[in-house]
Amino acid sequence: MYEIPLIMLAGVAAGALNAVGGGGTFVALPALVAFGLSPVTANAVSRIALVPGAVASTWVLRNELTRVGTTSTKVLTAVSVAGGGAGAALLLVLPASSFDVAVPWLLAFATLVLAFGRRLSGALSAALGRSFSMSPRAVLIGQFFVAAYGGYFGGAVGILMLALWSTGLGLDPAAGNPMRVAQLAAIFLSATVLFLFASDALRVPLMLAAMLAGAVAGGFAGGHLARRLPAALLRAVLLTTAVTTTVLYFLRG
Incomplete structure (x- = not known):
């Protein structure tokens, strides 16, 4: 039963990373796979387990939530829930083999966003001009696709959100971090509902409870x-963890 305390420690690290800057999936998913779960089941377990952690972080940061441009926070949250559910449904509908093939590339994509996202945001902002600002509708469309990515995989989804907001609205990443955590909880929430009923996550209750x-x-x-x-x-x-995990997944493959 030594695996249970180790999984719990991985959960602590994942929950803390998601609260501070994102990237909890880089810890949670490999830890669960290392203890024998398939990538699809491990992804479902980690998504379910990380929801309460994101809610706990949101509670701590509740007084620091900053509105994303002029977009309604309630509507933004609803879109996050819908997008997360769509991504989770895609994961359940597609063959497990397709997720196994996609994981290394999704990790690589998330790692590149993590490594170069800020530079790309700055370059795009400079190219588009300071007066550029996404409309609320454009923000919601972008949020839906980011949330769908989060429901399907989740790696660096918070970083993608900050990149969208900072590039399209000029929102400072530090100021937007509390709202990122809140939207992360919304994305994972709808995915959790689907995974509880349609995945194998409940077949490993001790691992799920520990994480x-x-x-x-x-x-x-x-x-x-x-x-x-x-x-x-x-x-x-975070970047060291992401690069190491990505390399290991490609070597597995």
């Missing part, structure tokens, strides 16, 4: 840590 408990503790602690940890240090740790 969930760890994610709640990590999410709560990470919400407080987000106010104190130097952004450069966090980014370095």
